[in-house]
Amino acid sequence: MALKQTLKELWHKLGSPRWFYQISGPWVTGFGVLAVLLLGVGIIWGLAFAPPDYQQGNSFRIMYVHVPAAMVAQSVYISMGIAGLVLFVWRMKVADIAIAACLPFGIMLTSLALFSGGVWGRPTWGTWWEWDGRTVSTLVLLFLYIGIFALREAILDSQMRARASALVAMVGTINIPIIKYSVEWWNTLHQPASITLTAKPTMPAEMWLPLLVMVLGMYCFAGHNIITRMRLEILRRESGTRWVRDLVLPESTLKGSG
Amino acid sequence: MNITVLFLREWRVLIRNRAAMINPIVFMFLAVMLFAVGSPLQDNTRALYGGAVLWLIVLLTNMLSLDSLFRRDFDNGTLEQMMVTADVPLLAVLVKIIVQWLGTGFLMVLLSPLLCLFLGLPGTAIAKTALLLLAGTPALSLLGAVGAAMTVGFARGGVLLGLLVLPLFLPVLVFGASAVSSEVAGISANAQLYWLAFMSMVALLIGPFATTAGLKISLQL
Numbered sequence: 001m002a003l004k005q006t007l008k009e010l011w012h013k014l015g016s017p018r019w020f021y022q023i024s025g026p027w028v029t030g031f032g033v034l035a036v037l038l039l040g041v042g043i044i045w046g047l048a049f050a051p052p053d054y055q056q057g058n059s060f061r062i063m064y065v066h067v068p069a070a071m072v073a074q075s076v077y078i079s080m081g082i083a084g085l086v087l088f089v090w091r092m093k094v095a096d097i098a099i100a101a102c103l104p105f106g107i108m109l110t111s112l113a114l115f116s117g118g119v120w121g122r123p124t125w126g127t128w129w130e131w132d133g134r135t136v137s138t139l140v141l142l143f144l145y146i147g148i149f150a151l152r153e154a155i156l157d158s159q160m161r162a163r164a165s166a167l168v169a170m171v172g173t174i175n176i177p178i179i180k181y182s183v184e185w186w187n188t189l190h191q192p193a194s195i196t197l198t199a200k201p202t203m204p205a206e207m208w209l210p211l212l213v214m215v216l217g218m219y220c221f222a223g224h225n226i227i228t229r230m231r232l233e234i235l236r237r238e239s240g241t242r243w244v245r246d247l248v249l250p251e252s253t254l255k256g257s258g
Numbered sequence: 259m260n261i262t263v264l265f266l267r268e269w270r271v272l273i274r275n276r277a278a279m280i281n282p283i284v285f286m287f288l289a290v291m292l293f294a295v296g297s298p299l300q301d302n303t304r305a306l307y308g309g310a311v312l313w314l315i316v317l318l319t320n321m322l323s324l325d326s327l328f329r330r331d332f333d334n335g336t337l338e339q340m341m342v343t344a345d346v347p348l349l350a351v352l353v354k355i356i357v358q359w360l361g362t363g364f365l366m367v368l369l370s371p372l373l374c375l376f377l378g379l380p381g382t383a384i385a386k387t388a389l390l391l392l393a394g395t396p397a398l399s400l401l402g403a404v405g406a407a408m409t410v411g412f413a414r415g416g417v418l419l420g421l422l423v424l425p426l427f428l429p430v431l432v433f434g435a436s437a438v439s440s441e442v443a444g445i446s447a448n449a450q451l452y453w454l455a456f457m458s459m460v461a462l463l464i465g466p467f468a469t470t471a472g473l474k475i476s477l478q479l
Contacts, residue, residue, distance in 0.1 A: 155411075157478075167468060175425075
Protein backbone atom coordinates (compact mmCIF):
# COMPACT_ATOMS: atom_id res chain seq x y z
CA MET A 1 0.00 0.00 0.00
CA ALA A 2 2.81 2.37 0.94
CA LEU A 3 4.55 1.63 -2.34
CA LYS A 4 1.40 2.35 -4.29
CA GLN A 5 1.06 5.67 -2.50
CA THR A 6 4.66 6.63 -3.23
CA LEU A 7 4.27 5.72 -6.91
CA LYS A 8 1.12 7.77 -7.15
CA GLU A 9 2.83 10.77 -5.63
CA LEU A 10 5.81 10.34 -7.92
CA TRP A 11 3.47 10.25 -10.91
CA HIS A 12 1.81 13.49 -9.92
CA LYS A 13 5.13 15.18 -9.23
CA LEU A 14 6.40 14.11 -12.66
CA GLY A 15 3.79 16.38 -14.16
CA SER A 16 5.65 19.41 -12.87
CA PRO A 17 8.52 20.54 -15.13
CA ARG A 18 10.18 22.27 -12.19
CA TRP A 19 10.24 19.11 -10.11
CA PHE A 20 11.51 17.12 -13.07
CA TYR A 21 14.33 19.62 -13.56
CA GLN A 22 15.34 19.44 -9.93
CA ILE A 23 15.27 15.65 -9.71
CA SER A 24 16.90 14.87 -13.06
CA GLY A 25 20.28 16.54 -12.48
CA PRO A 26 21.94 13.41 -11.08
CA TRP A 27 20.33 11.25 -13.80
CA VAL A 28 22.20 13.20 -16.47
CA THR A 29 25.50 12.65 -14.68
CA GLY A 30 24.72 8.98 -14.04
CA PHE A 31 23.71 8.18 -17.60
CA GLY A 32 26.61 10.23 -18.94
CA VAL A 33 29.24 8.41 -16.88
CA LEU A 34 27.72 5.03 -17.69
CA ALA A 35 27.54 5.88 -21.39
CA VAL A 36 31.20 6.93 -21.55
CA LEU A 37 32.28 3.82 -19.67
CA LEU A 38 30.14 1.33 -21.59
CA LEU A 39 30.66 2.85 -25.03
CA GLY A 40 34.40 3.21 -24.38
CA VAL A 41 34.84 -0.36 -23.17
CA GLY A 42 32.50 -1.73 -25.85
CA ILE A 43 34.15 0.04 -28.76
CA ILE A 44 37.70 -0.93 -27.76
CA TRP A 45 36.63 -4.50 -27.02
CA GLY A 46 34.66 -4.78 -30.25
CA LEU A 47 37.18 -3.14 -32.55
CA ALA A 48 40.41 -4.47 -31.11
CA PHE A 49 39.76 -7.69 -29.23
CA ALA A 50 36.73 -9.45 -30.72
CA PRO A 51 37.75 -12.15 -33.21
CA PRO A 52 37.25 -11.40 -36.94
CA ASP A 53 34.25 -13.01 -38.60
CA TYR A 54 35.04 -16.17 -40.59
CA GLN A 55 33.20 -14.83 -43.64
CA GLN A 56 33.14 -11.06 -43.36
CA GLY A 57 36.58 -10.56 -41.87
CA ASN A 58 36.93 -7.28 -40.07
CA SER A 59 34.12 -5.40 -41.79
CA PHE A 60 31.59 -7.00 -39.45
CA ARG A 61 32.86 -4.68 -36.71
CA ILE A 62 30.65 -1.91 -38.07
CA MET A 63 27.91 -3.91 -36.38
CA TYR A 64 29.11 -2.54 -33.04
CA VAL A 65 27.86 0.88 -34.08
CA HIS A 66 25.11 -0.10 -36.50
CA VAL A 67 23.09 -2.49 -34.34
CA PRO A 68 22.92 -0.31 -31.20
CA ALA A 69 21.99 2.73 -33.30
CA ALA A 70 19.18 0.88 -35.08
CA MET A 71 17.86 -0.69 -31.87
CA VAL A 72 17.85 2.52 -29.86
CA ALA A 73 16.35 4.47 -32.77
CA GLN A 74 13.33 2.18 -32.69
CA SER A 75 13.08 2.28 -28.91
CA VAL A 76 13.17 6.07 -28.92
CA TYR A 77 10.25 6.20 -31.35
CA ILE A 78 8.25 3.79 -29.20
CA SER A 79 9.01 5.84 -26.09
CA MET A 80 7.74 8.86 -28.01
CA GLY A 81 4.49 6.99 -28.63
CA ILE A 82 4.22 6.19 -24.92
CA ALA A 83 4.95 9.82 -24.05
CA GLY A 84 2.19 10.73 -26.49
CA LEU A 85 -0.24 8.47 -24.66
CA VAL A 86 0.75 9.98 -21.31
CA LEU A 87 0.25 13.46 -22.72
CA PHE A 88 -3.11 12.58 -24.17
CA VAL A 89 -4.51 10.89 -21.09
CA TRP A 90 -2.99 12.91 -18.26
CA ARG A 91 -2.15 16.17 -20.09
CA MET A 92 1.35 16.05 -18.65
CA LYS A 93 3.55 18.91 -19.86
CA VAL A 94 6.73 16.93 -19.29
CA ALA A 95 5.54 14.36 -21.86
CA ASP A 96 5.50 17.00 -24.59
CA ILE A 97 8.96 18.12 -23.57
CA ALA A 98 10.05 14.48 -23.83
CA ILE A 99 8.66 14.21 -27.39
CA ALA A 100 10.43 17.41 -28.37
CA ALA A 101 13.68 16.03 -26.94
CA CYS A 102 13.33 12.57 -28.52
CA LEU A 103 12.81 13.89 -32.06
CA PRO A 104 16.25 15.30 -32.94
CA PHE A 105 18.04 12.47 -31.15
CA GLY A 106 15.92 9.84 -32.93
CA ILE A 107 16.52 11.43 -36.33
CA MET A 108 20.24 11.47 -35.63
CA LEU A 109 20.38 7.82 -34.57
CA THR A 110 18.22 6.60 -37.46
CA SER A 111 20.49 8.43 -39.90
CA LEU A 112 23.52 6.90 -38.19
CA ALA A 113 21.98 3.43 -38.53
CA LEU A 114 21.29 3.98 -42.25
CA PHE A 115 24.74 5.43 -42.90
CA SER A 116 26.66 2.74 -41.02
CA GLY A 117 24.52 0.13 -42.77
CA GLY A 118 25.57 1.55 -46.12
CA VAL A 119 29.24 1.53 -45.14
CA TRP A 120 28.89 -2.09 -44.07
CA GLY A 121 26.86 -3.05 -47.12
CA ARG A 122 29.52 -1.86 -49.59
CA PRO A 123 32.08 -4.61 -48.79
CA THR A 124 29.50 -7.22 -47.74
CA TRP A 125 26.65 -6.95 -50.23
CA GLY A 126 28.61 -5.07 -52.87
CA THR A 127 26.36 -2.03 -52.80
CA TRP A 128 25.94 1.11 -50.73
CA TRP A 129 22.19 0.93 -50.87
CA GLU A 130 19.83 -1.96 -51.41
CA TRP A 131 16.02 -1.85 -51.16
CA ASP A 132 16.08 -4.52 -48.54
CA GLY A 133 13.23 -5.06 -46.08
CA ARG A 134 14.96 -3.95 -42.92
CA THR A 135 16.69 -1.06 -44.65
CA VAL A 136 13.32 0.15 -45.88
CA SER A 137 11.71 -0.17 -42.46
CA THR A 138 14.52 1.94 -40.98
CA LEU A 139 14.04 4.50 -43.75
CA VAL A 140 10.31 4.56 -43.00
CA LEU A 141 11.19 5.14 -39.34
CA LEU A 142 13.22 8.15 -40.44
CA PHE A 143 10.25 9.44 -42.43
CA LEU A 144 7.94 8.95 -39.45
CA TYR A 145 10.33 10.98 -37.30
CA ILE A 146 10.57 13.71 -39.92
CA GLY A 147 6.77 13.76 -40.29
CA ILE A 148 6.27 14.60 -36.61
CA PHE A 149 9.13 17.07 -36.77
CA ALA A 150 7.55 18.86 -39.75
CA LEU A 151 4.14 18.85 -38.05
CA ARG A 152 5.62 20.45 -34.94
CA GLU A 153 7.33 23.08 -37.05
CA ALA A 154 4.05 23.90 -38.80
CA ILE A 155 1.89 24.44 -35.71
CA LEU A 156 2.42 27.70 -33.85
CA ASP A 157 0.10 27.21 -30.87
CA SER A 158 2.06 25.29 -28.23
CA GLN A 159 -0.85 23.36 -26.74
CA MET A 160 -2.15 22.34 -30.16
CA ARG A 161 1.37 21.35 -31.21
CA ALA A 162 1.75 19.15 -28.15
CA ARG A 163 -1.51 17.29 -28.67
CA ALA A 164 -1.10 16.95 -32.44
CA SER A 165 2.38 15.49 -32.23
CA ALA A 166 1.30 13.18 -29.41
CA LEU A 167 -1.53 11.80 -31.55
CA VAL A 168 0.69 11.27 -34.59
CA ALA A 169 3.36 9.60 -32.43
CA MET A 170 0.74 7.18 -31.07
CA VAL A 171 -0.67 6.31 -34.50
CA GLY A 172 2.89 5.84 -35.80
CA THR A 173 3.80 3.55 -32.91
CA ILE A 174 0.78 1.33 -33.54
CA ASN A 175 1.74 1.10 -37.20
CA ILE A 176 5.44 0.41 -36.68
CA PRO A 177 5.07 -3.38 -36.25
CA ILE A 178 2.77 -3.64 -39.28
CA ILE A 179 5.15 -1.65 -41.47
CA LYS A 180 8.15 -3.54 -40.18
CA TYR A 181 6.79 -7.01 -40.82
CA SER A 182 5.19 -6.15 -44.14
CA VAL A 183 8.43 -4.92 -45.65
CA GLU A 184 10.42 -7.74 -44.14
CA TRP A 185 8.17 -10.33 -45.73
CA TRP A 186 8.23 -8.33 -48.93
CA ASN A 187 11.92 -8.64 -49.59
CA THR A 188 14.81 -9.31 -47.35
CA LEU A 189 18.46 -9.79 -48.06
CA HIS A 190 19.40 -8.67 -44.61
CA GLN A 191 20.51 -11.30 -42.19
CA PRO A 192 17.91 -11.91 -39.48
CA ALA A 193 18.69 -10.42 -36.09
CA SER A 194 21.47 -12.50 -34.54
CA ILE A 195 20.52 -11.56 -31.01
CA THR A 196 16.98 -11.78 -29.71
CA LEU A 197 15.62 -11.99 -26.22
CA THR A 198 14.07 -15.39 -26.79
CA ALA A 199 16.76 -17.44 -28.54
CA LYS A 200 20.43 -18.24 -28.07
CA PRO A 201 22.71 -15.91 -30.04
CA THR A 202 24.10 -17.35 -33.28
CA MET A 203 27.55 -15.89 -32.69
CA PRO A 204 30.20 -16.70 -30.09
CA ALA A 205 30.28 -14.85 -26.79
CA GLU A 206 33.53 -13.04 -27.64
CA MET A 207 31.60 -11.35 -30.44
CA TRP A 208 28.24 -10.63 -28.86
CA LEU A 209 29.38 -9.55 -25.41
CA PRO A 210 30.96 -6.32 -26.72
CA LEU A 211 27.80 -5.78 -28.76
CA LEU A 212 25.69 -6.11 -25.63
CA VAL A 213 27.94 -3.59 -23.86
CA MET A 214 27.58 -1.23 -26.82
CA VAL A 215 23.77 -1.57 -26.83
CA LEU A 216 23.57 -0.82 -23.11
CA GLY A 217 25.97 2.08 -23.60
CA MET A 218 23.86 3.45 -26.42
CA TYR A 219 20.73 3.30 -24.25
CA CYS A 220 22.58 5.23 -21.53
CA PHE A 221 23.74 7.75 -24.13
CA ALA A 222 20.11 8.11 -25.23
CA GLY A 223 19.06 8.69 -21.62
CA HIS A 224 21.81 11.25 -21.14
CA ASN A 225 21.11 13.09 -24.38
CA ILE A 226 17.33 13.13 -24.11
CA ILE A 227 17.22 14.21 -20.46
CA THR A 228 19.76 16.96 -21.13
CA ARG A 229 17.63 18.24 -24.00
CA MET A 230 14.54 18.04 -21.78
CA ARG A 231 16.21 20.09 -19.05
CA LEU A 232 17.23 22.77 -21.51
CA GLU A 233 13.73 22.85 -22.96
CA ILE A 234 12.24 23.19 -19.46
CA LEU A 235 14.52 26.14 -18.71
CA ARG A 236 13.55 27.76 -22.01
CA ARG A 237 9.81 27.28 -21.49
CA GLU A 238 9.83 28.34 -17.86
CA SER A 239 12.24 31.21 -18.43
CA GLY A 240 9.67 33.71 -17.13
CA THR A 241 9.27 32.03 -13.76
CA ARG A 242 10.97 32.93 -10.52
CA TRP A 243 12.66 29.59 -9.90
CA VAL A 244 14.46 29.71 -13.25
CA ARG A 245 15.56 33.27 -12.62
CA ASP A 246 16.86 32.31 -9.19
CA LEU A 247 18.68 29.39 -10.75
CA VAL A 248 20.32 31.33 -13.55
CA LEU A 249 21.02 34.49 -11.60
CA PRO A 250 21.76 33.52 -7.99
CA GLU A 251 20.41 35.85 -5.36
CA SER A 252 23.79 37.29 -4.37
CA THR A 253 24.42 38.76 -7.81
CA LEU A 254 20.93 40.24 -7.86
CA LYS A 255 21.55 41.88 -4.51
CA GLY A 256 24.92 43.10 -5.66
CA SER A 257 23.54 44.79 -8.72
CA GLY A 258 21.03 46.39 -6.51
CA MET B 259 -28.13 14.42 -35.70
CA ASN B 260 -29.45 11.40 -37.44
CA ILE B 261 -26.95 9.13 -39.20
CA THR B 262 -29.11 8.91 -42.33
CA VAL B 263 -29.38 12.68 -42.51
CA LEU B 264 -25.62 12.99 -42.11
CA PHE B 265 -24.98 10.40 -44.76
CA LEU B 266 -27.40 12.00 -47.23
CA ARG B 267 -25.80 15.38 -46.62
CA GLU B 268 -22.31 14.09 -47.25
CA TRP B 269 -23.49 12.22 -50.29
CA ARG B 270 -25.10 15.31 -51.80
CA VAL B 271 -21.98 17.37 -51.10
CA LEU B 272 -19.94 14.73 -52.90
CA ILE B 273 -22.27 14.52 -55.91
CA ARG B 274 -22.76 18.26 -56.28
CA ASN B 275 -19.12 19.15 -55.84
CA ARG B 276 -18.18 17.35 -59.01
CA ALA B 277 -14.71 18.85 -59.37
CA ALA B 278 -13.55 17.48 -56.01
CA MET B 279 -14.58 13.98 -57.04
CA ILE B 280 -13.55 14.00 -60.69
CA ASN B 281 -10.19 15.77 -60.43
CA PRO B 282 -8.42 13.00 -58.50
CA ILE B 283 -9.81 10.39 -60.89
CA VAL B 284 -8.59 12.39 -63.89
CA PHE B 285 -5.24 12.68 -62.15
CA MET B 286 -5.24 8.90 -61.76
CA PHE B 287 -5.73 8.24 -65.46
CA LEU B 288 -3.23 10.95 -66.33
CA ALA B 289 -0.63 9.25 -64.13
CA VAL B 290 -1.41 5.88 -65.75
CA MET B 291 -0.94 7.44 -69.17
CA LEU B 292 2.36 9.05 -68.18
CA PHE B 293 3.63 5.70 -66.91
CA ALA B 294 2.57 3.92 -70.10
CA VAL B 295 4.24 6.55 -72.28
CA GLY B 296 7.38 6.59 -70.17
CA SER B 297 7.89 2.83 -69.98
CA PRO B 298 9.67 0.81 -72.67
CA LEU B 299 7.50 -0.40 -75.50
CA GLN B 300 7.78 -4.12 -74.81
CA ASP B 301 4.47 -5.20 -73.32
CA ASN B 302 5.93 -7.61 -70.80
CA THR B 303 7.67 -4.88 -68.77
CA ARG B 304 4.42 -3.02 -68.37
CA ALA B 305 2.68 -6.12 -67.03
CA LEU B 306 5.67 -6.73 -64.75
CA TYR B 307 5.47 -3.32 -63.11
CA GLY B 308 1.72 -2.89 -63.60
CA GLY B 309 0.78 -4.01 -60.08
CA ALA B 310 3.24 -1.73 -58.36
CA VAL B 311 2.29 1.24 -60.52
CA LEU B 312 -1.43 0.57 -60.05
CA TRP B 313 -1.14 0.63 -56.27
CA LEU B 314 1.26 3.55 -56.24
CA ILE B 315 -1.19 5.60 -58.29
CA VAL B 316 -4.07 4.50 -56.05
CA LEU B 317 -2.08 5.68 -53.00
CA LEU B 318 -1.28 9.07 -54.51
CA THR B 319 -4.80 9.65 -55.82
CA ASN B 320 -6.20 8.85 -52.42
CA MET B 321 -3.80 11.25 -50.78
CA LEU B 322 -4.82 14.03 -53.16
CA SER B 323 -8.50 13.51 -52.47
CA LEU B 324 -7.91 13.29 -48.70
CA ASP B 325 -6.61 16.83 -48.68
CA SER B 326 -10.11 18.11 -49.42
CA LEU B 327 -11.88 15.68 -47.06
CA PHE B 328 -12.41 18.18 -44.23
CA ARG B 329 -11.12 21.40 -45.81
CA ARG B 330 -14.35 22.95 -47.08
CA ASP B 331 -16.39 22.06 -43.99
CA PHE B 332 -13.57 23.35 -41.80
CA ASP B 333 -13.39 26.68 -43.63
CA ASN B 334 -17.12 27.43 -43.52
CA GLY B 335 -17.64 26.23 -39.95
CA THR B 336 -19.85 23.23 -40.71
CA LEU B 337 -17.29 20.87 -39.29
CA GLU B 338 -17.18 22.64 -35.95
CA GLN B 339 -20.98 22.59 -35.70
CA MET B 340 -20.99 18.93 -36.61
CA MET B 341 -18.45 18.01 -33.95
CA VAL B 342 -20.27 20.04 -31.32
CA THR B 343 -23.83 18.95 -32.04
CA ALA B 344 -23.43 15.31 -33.08
CA ASP B 345 -24.50 12.87 -30.38
CA VAL B 346 -21.50 10.74 -31.24
CA PRO B 347 -18.86 12.79 -33.12
CA LEU B 348 -17.09 9.54 -33.93
CA LEU B 349 -20.02 8.38 -36.08
CA ALA B 350 -20.19 11.69 -37.93
CA VAL B 351 -16.49 11.37 -38.72
CA LEU B 352 -16.94 7.76 -39.79
CA VAL B 353 -19.76 8.77 -42.16
CA LYS B 354 -17.53 11.40 -43.74
CA ILE B 355 -14.76 8.85 -44.23
CA ILE B 356 -17.15 6.30 -45.73
CA VAL B 357 -18.46 8.82 -48.24
CA GLN B 358 -14.89 9.85 -49.10
CA TRP B 359 -14.13 6.17 -49.72
CA LEU B 360 -17.19 5.81 -51.93
CA GLY B 361 -15.91 8.72 -54.00
CA THR B 362 -12.34 7.40 -54.37
CA GLY B 363 -11.61 3.82 -53.26
CA PHE B 364 -14.92 2.37 -54.37
CA LEU B 365 -14.80 4.33 -57.60
CA MET B 366 -11.39 2.81 -58.25
CA VAL B 367 -12.87 -0.65 -57.71
CA LEU B 368 -15.48 0.13 -60.36
CA LEU B 369 -12.84 1.52 -62.70
CA SER B 370 -10.34 -1.29 -62.12
CA PRO B 371 -11.08 -3.09 -65.44
CA LEU B 372 -10.05 0.10 -67.26
CA LEU B 373 -6.97 0.53 -65.08
CA CYS B 374 -5.91 -3.08 -65.68
CA LEU B 375 -6.41 -2.64 -69.42
CA PHE B 376 -4.31 0.53 -69.59
CA LEU B 377 -1.55 -0.93 -67.45
CA GLY B 378 -1.34 -4.05 -69.62
CA LEU B 379 -2.41 -6.48 -66.91
CA PRO B 380 -3.95 -9.72 -68.25
CA GLY B 381 -7.75 -10.04 -68.34
CA THR B 382 -7.64 -12.91 -65.85
CA ALA B 383 -6.30 -10.54 -63.18
CA ILE B 384 -9.16 -8.04 -63.43
CA ALA B 385 -11.62 -9.65 -61.00
CA LYS B 386 -8.94 -10.26 -58.39
CA THR B 387 -7.57 -6.74 -58.74
CA ALA B 388 -11.04 -5.31 -58.12
CA LEU B 389 -11.36 -7.50 -55.04
CA LEU B 390 -7.92 -6.43 -53.81
CA LEU B 391 -8.81 -2.77 -54.23
CA LEU B 392 -12.06 -3.38 -52.37
CA ALA B 393 -10.14 -4.92 -49.48
CA GLY B 394 -7.22 -2.47 -49.41
CA THR B 395 -8.60 1.01 -50.15
CA PRO B 396 -10.64 1.36 -46.91
CA ALA B 397 -7.33 1.24 -45.01
CA LEU B 398 -6.09 4.17 -47.09
CA SER B 399 -9.17 6.30 -46.42
CA LEU B 400 -9.30 5.45 -42.71
CA LEU B 401 -5.62 6.04 -41.97
CA GLY B 402 -5.34 8.97 -44.34
CA ALA B 403 -8.24 10.72 -42.60
CA VAL B 404 -6.02 11.05 -39.50
CA GLY B 405 -3.48 13.01 -41.51
CA ALA B 406 -6.23 15.06 -43.14
CA ALA B 407 -7.62 15.93 -39.71
CA MET B 408 -4.20 17.03 -38.45
CA THR B 409 -3.39 19.22 -41.46
CA VAL B 410 -6.83 20.76 -42.07
CA GLY B 411 -5.87 23.89 -40.13
CA PHE B 412 -3.00 24.75 -42.49
CA ALA B 413 -3.57 26.70 -45.67
CA ARG B 414 -1.20 24.46 -47.60
CA GLY B 415 -1.31 21.13 -45.84
CA GLY B 416 -0.76 19.01 -48.96
CA VAL B 417 2.93 18.19 -48.68
CA LEU B 418 2.76 17.71 -44.93
CA LEU B 419 -0.23 15.40 -45.38
CA GLY B 420 1.85 13.26 -47.74
CA LEU B 421 4.75 13.20 -45.31
CA LEU B 422 2.43 12.06 -42.50
CA VAL B 423 0.31 9.44 -44.26
CA LEU B 424 2.44 7.91 -47.04
CA PRO B 425 4.66 5.97 -44.60
CA LEU B 426 1.48 4.52 -43.08
CA PHE B 427 0.27 3.50 -46.57
CA LEU B 428 3.39 1.46 -47.19
CA PRO B 429 2.06 -1.96 -46.03
CA VAL B 430 -0.94 -1.60 -48.35
CA LEU B 431 1.40 -0.97 -51.28
CA VAL B 432 3.56 -3.96 -50.33
CA PHE B 433 0.71 -6.46 -50.21
CA GLY B 434 -1.31 -4.91 -53.03
CA ALA B 435 1.57 -4.88 -55.48
CA SER B 436 2.78 -8.36 -54.58
CA ALA B 437 -0.80 -9.65 -54.92
CA VAL B 438 -1.17 -8.30 -58.44
CA SER B 439 2.18 -9.66 -59.55
CA SER B 440 1.50 -13.12 -58.15
CA GLU B 441 -1.93 -13.06 -59.79
CA VAL B 442 -0.27 -12.18 -63.10
CA ALA B 443 2.17 -15.06 -62.58
CA GLY B 444 -0.78 -17.41 -62.04
CA ILE B 445 -0.38 -17.87 -58.29
CA SER B 446 -3.41 -17.30 -56.07
CA ALA B 447 -3.23 -13.97 -54.23
CA ASN B 448 -5.63 -14.96 -51.46
CA ALA B 449 -3.01 -14.59 -48.74
CA GLN B 450 -2.33 -10.96 -49.69
CA LEU B 451 -6.07 -10.35 -50.02
CA TYR B 452 -6.61 -11.43 -46.42
CA TRP B 453 -3.71 -9.24 -45.31
CA LEU B 454 -5.22 -6.23 -47.02
CA ALA B 455 -8.57 -6.95 -45.37
CA PHE B 456 -6.79 -7.30 -42.03
CA MET B 457 -5.12 -3.93 -42.50
CA SER B 458 -8.45 -2.32 -43.29
CA MET B 459 -9.83 -3.79 -40.06
CA VAL B 460 -6.92 -2.44 -38.03
CA ALA B 461 -7.38 0.93 -39.72
CA LEU B 462 -11.06 0.85 -38.83
CA LEU B 463 -10.04 0.24 -35.24
CA ILE B 464 -7.60 3.18 -35.06
CA GLY B 465 -8.66 5.57 -37.82
CA PRO B 466 -12.02 7.01 -36.71
CA PHE B 467 -10.88 7.49 -33.10
CA ALA B 468 -7.63 9.16 -34.08
CA THR B 469 -9.39 11.28 -36.72
CA THR B 470 -11.97 12.49 -34.20
CA ALA B 471 -9.19 13.34 -31.76
CA GLY B 472 -7.27 15.07 -34.55
CA LEU B 473 -10.26 17.16 -35.59
CA LYS B 474 -10.81 18.21 -31.98
CA ILE B 475 -7.19 19.35 -31.85
CA SER B 476 -7.45 21.23 -35.14
CA LEU B 477 -10.71 22.87 -34.09
CA GLN B 478 -9.30 23.53 -30.61
CA LEU B 479 -12.41 22.06 -29.01
